[in-house]
Amino acid sequence: MKNLKISQLLFAAFFFPVIAIVTLVLVSVNNMAIINQQSTVISENWLPSVRLVENINTKTADLRIKEFRHIMFTDEREISEVEDNIHKMKMDIEYTIREYQILIASEQEKSLFSAFRQQYDEYLDIQSNLLALSRKNDKAAAKAMLLGESFKAYEEYSDVLLKLSELNKRGADEASRYGDKVYDDAVRLMLILVVVISVIVVVVSIMISKHIISTLKTVQDAMARMADGDLSGRIQGLGRSEMGELAQSYNQSAAKIADITVQLTNVADNTASSANDLSATMSQVESNSRLMLEQVEQVATALNEMASTAQEMSQNAVQADASTDAAMSNVATGNQSLSESDEIAVKIGKAIDESAQIVNQLKDYSTEIGSVIDVINTISEQTNLLALNAAIEAARAGEAGRGFAVVADEVRALAAKTQQSTIDIQSIISNLQAQAQKADRYMKSNAELTMESQRVAENVRSAFVGISNSVKAIAEINSMVATAATEQSSVTEEISRNITATVEMVNQNVHGVTNSSQSSRDLLREAEQQKQLLAFFKC
Structure with missing residues (x-):
């Protein structure tokens, strides 16, 4: 880990949580897609199927009421009006049946629908005979057929319609339960992933923090020794990371400061010697300046x-x-x-x-x-x-x-x-x-x-x-x-x-020359003080 840069460590610290979060998001999106699919099936197949089956049952019941009225009426105009209504209702029922047929989703439902179709067609044949008897004014025979053979056919296909309704309701319930199961599984998976991500983040953060703090402590100790005037200490073993580069810069700075300190000591000696010469020269310059x-x-x-x-x-x-x-x-x-x-x-x-x-x-x-x-x-x-x-x-x-x-x-x-x-x-x-x-x-x-x-x-x-x-x-x-x-x-x-x-x-x-003469004497004094200050550093 010493050779890893801080940027690489931080990248690693955030890379795994990001991957986990992306995985969590993808899984959540997939589960939500499944839930959405089930809700779509419920709203666009099962529930419309239940509604259409019930409409068919209701409309066929209304159709029987019209048959009763046809038998009861004796006026030709009223009978014709009832026959027109029966024809319109049969067309409406056929349209509803075609709508439902599009929504059939299983073999069982298809089989039940075929049974209904056959029984309903038989019922319509009986209805044709019943209306013919009623139009011939054979009301008793027509009524007997309505309450006998026609009623039996009605009950048979009505039972099939009830079975279709129950089948579609069960399908809707199963789709709803499956959606609930997918939701529960998604919640559990997200909780597990959150816990795993939290653990990974905490562990990686602790490791990186310990590594950075340890490295900073080494650099801090070296700088404290430099503050005490010790320029001979060097930092070793920090690798090629940013902290290693910082330690290398510290080592170079300490060596440079040590060299500068030695050079400044020599310069202070030379400055003291030159200050004496400068004082004599300034006196001559002052005289020439006045002339x-x-x-x-x-x-x-x-x-x-x-x-x-x-x-x-x-x-x-x-x-x-x-x-x-x-x-x-x-x-x-x-x-x-x-x-x-x-x-x-x-x-x-x-x-x-x-x-x-x-x-x-x-x-x-x-x-x-x-x-x-x-x-x-x-x-x-x-x-x-x-x-x-x-x-x-x-x-x-x-x-x-x-x-x-x-x-x-x-x-x-x-x-x-x-x-x-x-x-x-x-x-x-x-x-x-x-x-x-x-x-x-x-x-x-x-x-x-x-x-x-x-x-x-x-x-x-x-x-x-x-x-x-x-x-x-x-x-x-x-x-x-x-x-x-x-x-x-x-x-x-x-x-x-x-x-x-x-x-x-x-x-x-x-005036400057006069002041410079005084400054040269001050410079000699400052050079002596500089030599004393530079003696603080141990090279």
């Missing part, structure tokens, strides 16, 4: 003056950067205004081109109007000639053509006015064409001036771009100068703070 403090204070004063100069340079660079930004803004505004002026000049050029096109169209239209006036002038001349010819012809006609002569004079006068009007229009059109040509020359001149304005604006834009680039370059340089000055100021301030901190640290070092 360093004076030099660092001078550097701190120079750096403060440098930081002030760098801050002024940074402020000037920032002001120059702001002025450069303002110049850049003005250049951008002028460049934008020039762009707007250029856009306006382009729009004017387009408007002049469109006006020139309109003037050219007007010139073309005036030329076309002149052509139309020529045509009108030609028509008026021809009209004048026709009117003159008409006047001549009217004069030749004499008195008959006098009215026509008047009309011809009016036409000739109208043609003359038309010629004069066309002359006036021709003069106006000539003046209009002259003005259009003059306007065309002016439009072309304005277009050339607009193009010249655009070229000048382009040159100015190029100049603005150069100025803008130069101002940007200056702005970048100023920004770099400002950044550099700011960084220099920040660095200088940081150095100044660091120097100030260094002065403080040097002051602290001076």
Whole structure:
């Protein structure tokens, strides 16, 4: 058992109870299945069989009552009604018999049912003869058959039904008793298994507890000896269990502590020797630290003056950067205004081109109007000639053509006015064409001036771009100068703070060196006390 791990022991302690519990559960489940089977047989076979047999007996008794009523009635309608009821009852009895036949479970029950079936069929044959006699109104013969042959057949199959009922009741009782027996056996078996499991658990627990307590007592004794300063003791014979691994760890720790104790004793001797040397060194370091403090204070004063100069340079660079930004803004505004002026000049050029096109169209239209006036002038001349010819012809006609002569004079006068009007229009059109040509020359001149304005604006834009680039370059340089000055100021301030901190640290070092000198003396004293404490352990 020494080589068994605690986990294996605990597993063994719980494995057997678990197996026993599983066995108990399986046996219980099997017994409960048997009990459930018996209860199912009782509820689904024996009890339904008893109920169906009793129903058959009751219904056949009711059937005989209908036979009595058939014999008693003489009215044809009442007899027919009774016969219908008898037919329905026979169908119901047949259905109940078929239900019961499905539940037959033994040869004895099957034999009894066959006897019942045969006797009941004989009874039905007798019933058919009885009803036939009753319908022929031979009531006396029918009554004699009812109380004689029919009653005997009824009693015979009724006795068989009673035997079937008793058989099914006995089957139900036997199934119930068997279920009770299975239950009692299951209870006894579970009690036995509970006792066995309890005994196994108690025995295994006691064995494991004794083993663990014994092992822990060995380890406890070894640790008590270590607490008394004895590092030479070792734990043996605990095997490869967790306790054996714990004992091995204890042995390794004891050996390690013993080695460390020896080393600490040697270190204490060396510490005492070094403490004397450290005390002399600390005195020299204290003197050098005070000299360093004076030099660092001078550097701190120079750096403060440098930081002030760098801050002024940074402020000037920032002001120059702001002025450069303002110049850049003005250049951008002028460049934008020039762009707007250029856009306006382009729009004017387009408007002049469109006006020139309109003037050219007007010139073309005036030329076309002149052509139309020529045509009108030609028509008026021809009209004048026709009117003159008409006047001549009217004069030749004499008195008959006098009215026509008047009309011809009016036409000739109208043609003359038309010629004069066309002359006036021709003069106006000539003046209009002259003005259009003059306007065309002016439009072309304005277009050339607009193009010249655009070229000048382009040159100015190029100049603005150069100025803008130069101002940007200056702005970048100023920004770099400002950044550099700011960084220099920040660095200088940081150095100044660091120097100030260094002065403080040097002051602290001076105090520290002074304290270290005292500590070296204390260290020598502590080393002596350590040697005395380490002497407590026996390696």
